[in-house]
Amino acid sequence: MIGVFDSGFGGLTVLKELRQKLASYDFVYLGDNARSPYGNRSFDTILEYTRQAVDFLFAQGCELVILACNTASARALRSLQQNWLPQVAPQKRILGVIRPLSEDLGAWSKSAKIGILGTSGTVKSQSYPLELAKFWPGVQVFQQACPLLVPLIENGEVSGPGAEYFVRKYTQQLMAQAPQIDVVALACTHYPLLLPLFRDNLASHIKIVEQGPLIATKTQDYLRRHPEIEQKLTQNGKCIYYTTDESQAFDSGAADFLGSQIKSSQVSLG
Ligand code: DGL
Numbered sequence: 001m002i003g004v005f006d007s008g009f010g011g012l013t014v015l016k017e018l019r020q021k022l023a024s025y026d027f028v029y030l031g032d033n034a035r036s037p038y039g040n041r042s043f044d045t046i047l048e049y050t051r052q053a054v055d056f057l058f059a060q061g062c063e064l065v066i067l068a069c070n071t072a073s074a075r076a077l078r079s080l081q082q083n084w085l086p087q088v089a090p091q092k093r094i095l096g097v098i099r100p101l102s103e104d105l106g107a108w109s110k111s112a113k114i115g116i117l118g119t120s121g122t123v124k125s126q127s128y129p130l131e132l133a134k135f136w137p138g139v140q141v142f143q144q145a146c147p148l149l150v151p152l153i154e155n156g157e158v159s160g161p162g163a164e165y166f167v168r169k170y171t172q173q174l175m176a177q178a179p180q181i182d183v184v185a186l187a188c189t190h191y192p193l194l195l196p197l198f199r200d201n202l203a204s205h206i207k208i209v210e211q212g213p214l215i216a217t218k219t220q221d222y223l224r225r226h227p228e229i230e231q232k233l234t235q236n237g238k239c240i241y242y243t244t245d246e247s248q249a250f251d252s253g254a255a256d257f258l259g260s261q262i263k264s265s266q267v268s269l270g
Contacts (some may be wrong), residue, residue: 001026001234003057003065004218005050007188008036008154009250010190011068012257014097015239017212018066021220028060030268033245033253037150038071039119039188046121050076051084052269058089060240063232066219067096070118070187070211074098074125093229097177097211098127101185102219106136108207111180117170117198118187120145128187142181144174146188153190156253159197167197175202178201185209242267 002022004015015029032051033040038046049125050072057065067073073096080094105114116128123145126196132141148166157163175181184206192210202208224231241264243250250264 001060001061001062001240003027003054003062004029005053005057005065005072006031006067006069006189007038007049007083008015008033008072008150008190009253009257010150010153010188012254013189013192013210013212014066014068014215016258017216017238018219021216022223024237026234026236027239028057028062028242029239030057030242031244031250033154033243033250035244036154037119038069038075039121040147040149041121043075043121046072046075047079049269051080054080054094055088056242056269058092060242062092064093064095064229066215068189068190068215070097071121071129072096074122074127082160090219095219095222096256097189097215098122098187099131100213100215101187101209102128102131103135103218104128104214105132105183105185105209106139108209109139109183111182112136112138113142113178113181113183115174115178115181115184116141116143116187117146117174117184117191118143119150120147122187128185140178142174142177144170144177146170146191149194150188150190153193154253156256158193158256163194163197167194168201169203171198181206182227183207183209186211241265 061089077096123143129141247264
């Protein structure tokens with residue numbers, strides 16, 4: 001199976017696209033809702049939580065795990081790939097969401113000025129400026145941390161004055177850094193839920209990039225290039241959902257993200 005992990009609901013925006021593009025494959029989703037958000041936590045904590053989550057997904061039979069969380073990708077991916085995976089499951093794979101987005105982002109900017117909106121953890125890690133510099137050396141990257149957006153979304157506040165206020169504030173802070181920014185990446189898998197507010201607050205010529213569709217295309221491409229992984233994946237078109245918090249609350253929150261009803265099970269990690 002393909003495991004998809006996020007600190008909470010956000011990865012569902014990626015899962016939805018993955019299931020559309022790779023409809024025949026089986027997926028396992030894990031949201032660490034009990035410990036979400038990760039964005040303001042320390043490097044070591046995020047690494048340990050992510051390790052536990054991937055360990056759980058491996059135990060469920062996942063051959064490939066996608067960290068559908070920028071914070072976990074920024075803080076934990078490299079360390080898990082280099083130090084942990086070779087010891088515990090050298091034949092399995094963990095992928096993140098930062099590199100795939102960075103590969104394409106520069107192509108859409110005419111001004112060579114790109115804005116990144118993400119959690120404090122993602123911004124602090126400098127992962128986007130570092131990755132983008134590899135693929136698009138001439139591009140300037142401007143980052144804005146949006147620490148209150150994930151807590152709002154996790155609590156179902158995706159419209160209304162609270163969300164409006166903070167989206168306006170963060171987009172203004174980003175654009176004040178460089179008014180010529182013409183591409184803004186939603187570098188947090190929760191943020192697509194606030195897309196209408198981002199659209200309202202950014203000039204119409206600015207391209208807003210979501211990760212979900214891109215990750216789905218890149219995963220499809222990855223599986224084509226890695227038959228040794230692809231051959232191990234089961235294909236019954238199913239998805240199993242796990243959360244570390246109350247399953248009923250997850251099911252009703254997930255319905256907002258997925259636009260359909262699901263039934264999850266509660267698990268504890270660690
Ligand atoms: N969806 C996660 C991301 O992409 C949110 C991280 C958090 O829990 O703060 O960064």
